[in-house]
Structures are given as structure tokens and as C-alpha cells.
Amino acid sequence: MTKEIIIQAIISGLLMGFVYALIAAGLSLIFGLMEIVNFAHGEFMMMSMYSAFWLWALFGLDPLYALPLCTMLLALMGLATHYGIIRPILRAPMLAQICATFGLAVFLRALAQFLWTPDFRTIQHPLVEGRVDIMGIYLGLPQIVASAGCIVGFAALYLFITRTETGLALQATAQDREAASLMGIPTDRMYALGWMIGAACVGVAGVLLSTFYFVFPEVGLQFALLAYVAVALGGFGSIFGALLAGVLIGLLESLGGLLIDPSFKVLFIFTLYLAVVFMRPQGLFGRF
């Protein structure tokens, strides 16, 4: 095993890691706001991938051009989910909240299979394709673009939350709903905004993934599973923790698959998660 292969594994792990990070950031944002885990997050991603696929298949629109449209679509989906499902169960027991989002996931997956069959689909000849060779290290161009897109998306999210007034209002709502409400922040609209942004994050990731990954109704499951682990590993509600955990997971997946056994790569991630959580029950950056 040469040095190049290991470096290549590290870099492709990093590239995937940023995609995981953006998916997890959306999840984490929603959780931080209202302590609800969106178990339909993977299905949101699947919907975003399908919207990119159909825009390409029907109108020849490349996913990179379709990105703003798909992101908006997903934001609308997040908004609809908030007002249709989440708002009525904000005060329900945690179990009812878990079940409601699981039910939504089952529904969306079945809907996708019903409308578009369980076939695996791919977008052929996207705008960016092929691979580059940097000193003996081969990297797929779509992966690089996806990763860069996710980094930009994450940076935008971070700046929005820390630098704008609306972002600060979001943070205030996450910290103390009652106090924020007394300060004149429309907390209900903040929740809706949180769902829009959370869904938009996973929407961006989904569109970028669709340039090099299969699109099928169950695609969200594996990504969502890693995103839950990333969110719990980073600490529920911590967006920065989600970034770090996402990158860590990407690295571990790629290196573990290369050095030990590809069929066990998910197991390494799970083991790391369990080990961290047993020592630090609130995750790496979690507030308890």
C-alpha cells in the first residue's frame, strides 16, 4: 500500500465528510431549535435528489443550475412539514414526535417508490464529470464540486446564524423560547424558518450528491443514519459539532474501509460514536 493511496483515501474521506456535515447541520439546527429529531431527514434528501434528477431528465437542466430551484423546493417542503405536522405536536410527548417524523419518512419513501419505481437512476454526463490527477492522486471532479458546494453552504449557514439579526433571533429562540418571545421575537416563525433552512441544507447536499450517486427511494436511509450519528456525536444542537463529526465520519469511513475491511466501514463509525457517547454522554460539543 503506497503513500498515495492513503493520501487519496484521506482526501476522498474529507470530501465526503463535508457532505455529511451539511446534512447533519440541517438536522442539528432543527433539533437545537425545538428538540425534535427529524427522522424524515434522509427522505428530504431523497426528494431533493429526485427533483434534481427529473429537472435533468425532463428539461435537460444540469443539477448545478437546478441547485437554487431544488433548494427552494426543499425549503418549501420544510415549511409545509413545520406547519402541517410539527406545529401541532410541539407539545406532544417525545414519542409522538419521533413517530410523526418516522411516519412522514415511511410515507415519502413509499410515495417515491409509487411514483418513480424502485429503480436506481443516474444523471449521465453532468456538467462536471471525470477526474483530476494531482501528483498521482486521482479525485472525482463531481466529488470535489459537491464538497466545495457543501463547504460554501455550511459557511453561508454559519454566517447567517452568527452575523445577521434573524440568525441571532434563531439562536435566541434555541436558547430560551420564552425569553426570546418576551423580547419580541416571533418564535413560531423562527421555528418555521429553522425547518426551511434545515431542509434547504439537506437539499443542497442532495442535489450535489445526485451528480455522482445513484438516485433511488431508499437512498436517504444510509445518509440519514450517518447524519444522526454525526449529530449525536457532535452534540445535539451544535452546528459546529455537526461539521467536525461529519468530517470525522467521512475520514473514518474512507480510512477504515481501506485499511481494515470495506464491509465493516460503517461499524467503525458506530463504534467510535458509542465509545465517545459512553465517555461524554452529551457528545463532543453538546450542551446538556
Next chain:
Amino acid sequence: MSSSTVPSAMNSEGAQTLQAALAEPLRARLSLRTKLAGLLGLLALLTYPFALNTPFAHHVMILIFLYALMAQSWNILAGYCGQISLGHVVFFGIGAYSSGYLFATYHVSPWLGMLVGITIAAVMAVVIGIPTLRLRGHYFAIATLVIGESVQIVFQRWEFVGAASGIWLPIVREHPYVNFQFNESKIPYYYIALAFLVLVCLAVAYLERSKAGFYFRAIREEPEAASSLGINVSLYKVIAFMMSAAFMAMAGTFYAQYVLVIDPETVFPLALSILVLLIAVMGGVGTLWGPVIGAAVLVPLSEATRIYLGGTGGTVDLMLYGALIVLICIFRPSGLLGLFKHRRVRALLREGSKRGNA
């Protein structure tokens, strides 16, 4: 539990006391009418296989019993003790694999294998429970979900138990009751599943009135307060986990003997963990009859929709199913049992106001 369950200040105090009263178990002695109804129900269940004597009619009832058994075991940990597990399928799989492996390799009677499976499941519950039960709310849920997925991956690669192809149980014609295999008719399976379900329901009914049951509910409502009252919170959480795992393993052995083929894809799927949870939530968690009602509604519904709507490869049945769950969570978070409770409470309130006016 997490802060999201604490009723807000906006709720009137009356509503709070009402909720507290609702959460109280019914300790009143069963009335003659309830006893008679129960007896009649049991009689109907006992004569059912002969009244409707088709394999399909038996199969549906067996599935109801099996899922009710699983949902009830999950209910012990999640409903009564408040620890929401998303990886309960681990114990189901352990039960199926223990008896299945012993039977396929050494021809050990599955009844003995079931006891072995129950023991292993209970030990595993301690091993898994001690570190995970310290975690709160969603952290526990995600940790159990991850453990469930990990165990599935391990079983998929584990050559000792057949790896991904699993175990095919040999078909044996003699001594059906010793070998827990009935090739001629499903009726013995029907009665065994019913007996298992009755057993777990009796255990839960006993639990509801026992000291441990009160400890469990105290831990669910206020772990800190329970601990300050001298309840060993971690010990009782582990006990709840063990009980729950043991009954789940029983269901696993039954499944292995009923289907006679087990592999990691069918006995360790995440979907089964979720299904068990959904059944319990649909019926009403933390109640004796909730899981049974949930299974009695969901299983026939999914069979019927699969037959009438799912035949052409469509997934209309799953869509209905998902939508139904969402609707129940929105409109009846306390489950279908909540419908009855609601009526009873309203009746009580009416009576109370009448008395107040007089």
C-alpha cells in the same frame, strides 16, 4: 423526561391534575362486567381457529399475537420506564438465532433453545443497558438505533451463524411439540402465540400493580425525583431493559420456528424496531392494552391494504400506513386507547360538574 413534555404555563392547573390523574394506574378491583367481558373475549379467541378454519385466517391472528407480543415487550421499557429504544430488534434476533442455531446444529429442542435465548438476551440487555441507559432522551434512542444496526452488520459477516445466508432450520416430522414445528396445520402455532401473548400481558398486568411498576413510572416521569426518593434508578432501568429483552427473545424463537428460515436481513432490520414502536404508539404506550389494540388494528390493516392495493408492486399500503401514523400522532398522541379514555374522562367531568351544581 425531556423538557418538551413538561406542560407549559399556559395550561390550566385543572388540565394538569387531570393529566396526572389519567397517568395514574387503575387500581380499582375489576368489576364483574369487565371480568365477564374478558372471559368472553378469551373464549372467542380460543374457539376462533375452528370457527374460521383457513390457514390465512390463522396466519393473520398469529401475526397479530406476535406483533402484540413484541410491542408489549417494547412497552415495558419505553412505555412504563420511559426509555425509548430504537434497536429492540437486537433481542428478537438473539432469540431467533439462539434457538435456531441450537436446533439446526445440535437438534436441541427449541423450547430449551428459547430459554437459552432469553438468558442471552437478558445478559445482553445488561451489557448494552449499563452504558446506554445513562444517556438521556434522544441520545439513548440514537445509541440503541446504532447498536441495532451494528449487530445486524456483525451477524451479516459472522460465519459461525451462517453470515448473510443465515440459518435454515431442518424440517422434522416427529414429535412436533418437542421440536416446536407443526407442518400440518397452523392451529398449534396459534395457541402457542396466544399463550405467549397472554403470558406477557399477565406479566405487565402484574407489573402495573407491583412496586417495580411504580418505580418504573416514577423513573419515566421524574428521574431526579425518583432518585431522591431512594429509588435505585440505574438498577430499575436495567431491570426494565432485561424484562423487555427477555420477552422480545421469546418472540424471536417463535418467529424462527414459525418461518423456519432466519437471516440477518429479516430478523435484525431497523424497520422491525420501528414497526414495534409504531404499533405500541398507535394503541397507546404505557398501557396494558395499547400494544394489543395497536397490533389488532395495524396488522389486519396492512394485510388488507397489501392484498387490495399493494398487489401490482405499488406501495399504496405503505403510503396509507405512513399517513395514518402521522395523523394519529397529530390528533391522538395518546394512541387509540386514548379515544376511550377521553370519553371516560369527559363522562367523569360531566358527572363532577353536575354534582357541583347540586
